[in-house]
Amino acid sequence: MGEITLGELQLAARNHGMPLEALREPITPVGLHYLLIHYDIPAVDPETWRLDVDGLVERPLELGLEELRARPRIEVVSTMECAGNGRAKLDPRPISQPWLLEAVGTGRWAGVSLRLLLEEAGVADGAVEVLFTGLDRGIEGGEEQWFQRSLPLGVALSDEVLLAYELNGAPLPPQHGFPLRLLVPGWYGMTNVKWLSSVTLIGEPFRGYQQARGYHVRLEEDEQGEPVQRILPRALLEPPGIPDFMTRERTVELGPVRLAGRAWSGRAPVAGVEVSVDGGSTWAAAELEPAELGRWAWRRFTFEWEPESPRAYLLCARARDEAGNVQPDEPEWNVGGYANNAVQRIPVVVR
Amino acid sequence: MGEITLGELQLAARNHGMPLEALREPITPVGLHYLLIHYDIPAVDPETWRLDVDGLVERPLELGLEELRARPRIEVVSTMECAGNGRAKLDPRPISQPWLLEAVGTGRWAGVSLRLLLEEAGVADGAVEVLFTGLDRGIEGGEEQWFQRSLPLGVALSDEVLLAYELNGAPLPPQHGFPLRLLVPGWYGMTNVKWLSSVTLIGEPFRGYQQARGYHVRLEEDEQGEPVQRILPRALLEPPGIPDFMTRERTVELGPVRLAGRAWSGRAPVAGVEVSVDGGSTWAAAELEPAELGRWAWRRFTFEWEPESPRAYLLCARARDEAGNVQPDEPEWNVGGYANNAVQRIPVVVR
Numbered sequence: 011m012g013e014i015t016l017g018e019l020q021l022a023a024r025n026h027g028m029p030l031e032a033l034r035e036p037i038t039p040v041g042l043h044y045l046l047i048h049y050d051i052p053a054v055d056p057e058t059w060r061l062d063v064d065g066l067v068e069r070p071l072e073l074g075l076e077e078l079r080a081r082p083r084i085e086v087v088s089t090m091e092c093a094g095n096g097r098a099k100l101d102p103r104p105i106s107q108p109w110l111l112e113a114v115g116t117g118r119w120a121g122v123s124l125r126l127l128l129e130e131a132g133v134a135d136g137a138v139e140v141l142f143t144g145l146d147r148g149i150e151g152g153e154e155q156w157f158q159r160s161l162p163l164g165v166a167l168s169d170e171v172l173l174a175y176e177l178n179g180a181p182l183p184p185q186h187g188f189p190l191r192l193l194v195p196g197w198y199g200m201t202n203v204k205w206l207s208s209v210t211l212i213g214e215p216f217r218g219y220q221q222a223r224g225y226h227v228r229l230e231e232d233e234q235g236e237p238v239q240r241i242l243p244r245a246l247l248e249p250p251g252i253p254d255f256m257t258r259e260r261t262v263e264l265g266p267v268r269l270a271g272r273a274w275s276g277r278a279p280v281a282g283v284e285v286s287v288d289g290g291s292t293w294a295a296a297e298l299e300p301a302e303l304g305r306w307a308w309r310r311f312t313f314e315w316e317p318e319s320p321r322a323y324l325l326c327a328r329a330r331d332e333a334g335n336v337q338p339d340e341p342e343w344n345v346g347g348y349a350n351n352a353v354q355r356i357p358v359v360v361r
Numbered sequence: 362m363g364e365i366t367l368g369e370l371q372l373a374a375r376n377h378g379m380p381l382e383a384l385r386e387p388i389t390p391v392g393l394h395y396l397l398i399h400y401d402i403p404a405v406d407p408e409t410w411r412l413d414v415d416g417l418v419e420r421p422l423e424l425g426l427e428e429l430r431a432r433p434r435i436e437v438v439s440t441m442e443c444a445g446n447g448r449a450k451l452d453p454r455p456i457s458q459p460w461l462l463e464a465v466g467t468g469r470w471a472g473v474s475l476r477l478l479l480e481e482a483g484v485a486d487g488a489v490e491v492l493f494t495g496l497d498r499g500i501e502g503g504e505e506q507w508f509q510r511s512l513p514l515g516v517a518l519s520d521e522v523l524l525a526y527e528l529n530g531a532p533l534p535p536q537h538g539f540p541l542r543l544l545v546p547g548w549y550g551m552t553n554v555k556w557l558s559s560v561t562l563i564g565e566p567f568r569g570y571q572q573a574r575g576y577h578v579r580l581e582e583d584e585q586g587e588p589v590q591r592i593l594p595r596a597l598l599e600p601p602g603i604p605d606f607m608t609r610e611r612t613v614e615l616g617p618v619r620l621a622g623r624a625w626s627g628r629a630p631v632a633g634v635e636v637s638v639d640g641g642s643t644w645a646a647a648e649l650e651p652a653e654l655g656r657w658a659w660r661r662f663t664f665e666w667e668p669e670s671p672r673a674y675l676l677c678a679r680a681r682d683e684a685g686n687v688q689p690d691e692p693e694w695n696v697g698g699y700a701n702n703a704v705q706r707i708p709v710v711v712r
Contacts, residue, residue, distance in 0.1 A: 014364075017607045019449060019459055020461060022370065022459075023459075023460065026375070029375045032402065039535055039536070040391055041391050041396070045392070049603060050603070051393075098374075108370060108374075110374050148605065148606055150607070154603070154612075183390050184383075252498050252499045252500065252505070253499045254499065256368045
C-alpha cells in the first residue's frame with residue numbers, strides 16, 4: 011500500500027464507505043450510505059435557514075423549508091458514488107480520501123424539482139450555468155471557499171434533478187446535507203452539493219476550485235483534463251461466506267453458492283453483468299433482475315456458483331451499459347484518482 | 362504514521378468515527394455515531410428471530426421482538442466509546458482498526474431491562490457469568506467464532522443494563538445490532554454485543570477469543586494482562602474555526618472564541634475539565650454544564666478563549682472523574698492499542 015499519511019487516515023476515520031454486505035439492501039439504510047464531507051458538517055438552524063435563488067433570474071426567490079415543502083414533492087431512488095471510489099487501488103496512490111470500493115449507496119430522495127424553482131424565478135437571458143453554494147466552508151489547495159459546484163443549464167433543467175429535503179422518508183440527516191441538498195441522478199457524488207444556501211444563475215462557466223481544479227481526469231498536474239461528470243458503470247458483489255476480522259479474507263463452504271450484487275451506470279442503463287470465478291480469465295453472464303427502482307438506481311444481479319473443489323478462487327464482476335461502456339480489467343491511473351471503475355476482485359477460500 | 366496495511370485501510374473504509382464537529386449534538390444522529398463491526402453485518406429477519414435465555418436458568422425463555430417490546434420499556438442516554446479509540450496515535454501503531462480520536466458517540470437507547478429477563482428465567486445456583494452471543498460470524502486470530510462476550514453476574518444485574526431494541530427513538534439500524542443488542546453503560550464498546558441471539562448463564566468464566574485473548578491491556582503478547590472494561594475519562598473539543606480538507610488543520614479568526622466539547626468517564630462521574638491553549642504547559646478550568654442527560658452520557662463543557670495575537674496555538678482538553686482518574690499527557694502503549702485516553706491536541710492557526 012505504501013505509506014499512508016496522517017491526512018489520509020484522518021479522512022478515512024471521518025468519512026466512510028458502505029460495508030459491501032449492505033449491497034443486499036435495495037435502499038441503503040442511513041448510516042451505511044457512503045459519506046464524503048470536504049470540510050465540516052455545518053450547524054444549520056432550519057427556522058432561520060433560507061435558500062436564495064438569484065443571479066441571472068427575473069424574480070429572485072428566498073425560500074424557507076416550509077415553502078419548499080409546500081411545492082409538489084417528487085421522489086427518486088438514486089445510486090450515488092464518490093468520484094474517488096477506487097482511488098486507493100491506484101499505484102502510485104493519489105493522496106486524498108483513500109477509498110477502496112465502498113464509496114457508494116442508494117437513497118430514496120425526495121424534494122422539489124429544480125426546474126420548477128428555476129421556472130418560478132425565470133431564467134434571464136445570458137444564463138449558461140447554475141451555481142450551487144453549500145454552507146460548508148474550508149480551505150483546499152490553499153483556497154478558502156464554500157463548497158461550490160455548477161451545472162450546465164440544460165442539465166439543471168432535467169426532469170430528474172431535485173433539491174432534496176428527505177432521505178429514505180425522513181428529513182435529511184445532518185451529514186447528508188440538512189436541510190437541503192442538490193441531487194443529480196447519474197452524476198458522481200461531488201455534484202450533489204449539500205447544505206445548500208444558494209442557487210445562482212451565472213453568465214459564464216464557473217471556474218471555482220471544485221469545478222476547475224478538482225474533479226478532472228488528468229495524467230499530468232498542469233493539464234486541463236476532462237471534467238468528471240457522469241458515473242461510469244460498476245458491478246459489486248456482496249462478499250460471500252464469512253470474513254477474517256483483520257484481512258477481510260472470505261471463507262466459503264463447499265457447495266452451491268448464490269452470488270449476488272448490484273450494478274449501476276450514470277451513462278446509460280445497465281445492459282449486463284458478467285461474473286468470473288477465476289480472476290477474470292473466463293466470464294459468464296449473471297442474471298440481471300428487473301430495474302424495479304427506476305433508471306437511476308442500481309440493479310441486482312445473481313449468479314449461481316458451484317465451486318468444484320476446496321481451494322482458493324478469485325471472484326470478479328463487471329458491468330456494461332447500453333452506451334457500450336464496460337469496466338476495465340485494470341485501473342486507468344490519473345492524478346486525482348478519479349473514476350477508477352476497474353473490476354472488483356474478491357479472493358475467497360472454499361473449504 | 363509508518364506503513365499502513367491494506368487490512369487497516371479496509372477496516373477504516375468500513376467502520377467510521379464520529380466527525381468531531383458532531384460533539385455539538387447532545388445525542389449523536391444515526392450515521393454519525395462511531396461504528397466498529399468485527400465481521401459482517403448479519404441479515405436478520407425480525408419475524409423469525411428469537412432470543413434464547415438459557416444455560417443455568419430455572420425456566421429457559423425464547424422471546425420474539427414483540428414479546429420483548431411488551432415488557433416495560435426503559436431508556437438510557439449513554440456515551441459509547443471503542444476500546445481502541447486513540448490506537449493510531451500509539452507508536453509503534455498496533456495493527457487493527459486505526460482509530461484516531463473519533464470512535465465515540467452518544468445514543469438514546471431503549472429496551473428491556475436485562476435483570477428483568479434474568480429474574481423471569483430464574484438464575485440457577487452456580488451461575489457466575491452471563492454470556493452474550495451475536496449473529497455476526499467470522500474468523501479472528503485464526504479462530505472461527507460468533508462474536509461473544511460475557512459479563513460477571515453482578516454487572517449483568519445492574520439497573521442500567523439493557524437489551525436495546527431502539528436507538529434515538531427508532532428501531533436499531535442494521536449496523537447497530539438490529540433487532541437487539543446489549544447495552545452496558547460505562548463499558549467500552551465491545552461489551553455491547555450486537556445482533557443478540559442468546560443470553561446464557563454459565564458456571565465458569567467465559568474464555569472465548571474476545572474475552573480472553575482480545576481486549577486486554579498487555580505490554581507483552583504472552584502475558585495475561587488486565588481486561589479492558591470501564592471507559593476511562595476523556596474530554597474532546599469541537600475543533601474551532603474551519604478545516605483544511607486534506608490536513609484538517611484549523612484556521613480561526615482573531616477575536617473571542619467560545620471553545621466547547623464533551624467529557625465522559627465510565628469509571629465515575631466527570632469531576633472537571635481543563636483546557637490548555639499552549640499545548641499543555643498551562644491549564645485552566647472549563648465551565649462544566651449540568652449532567653442533564655444523566656450519569657451515563659457525556660457532559661458539555663465550554664471555555665472562553667481570547668487569543669492574544671495571530672499565530673499558531675495548540676489546544677488541549679483533559680477530563681478527570683470523581684474517582685480521581687485523569688487523562689495522561691502522553692499515551693500509555695500496549696500490545697492491542699486499547700484505552701489510550703491521552704489528551705487531545707488540536708493545532709490551530711489564528712489569523
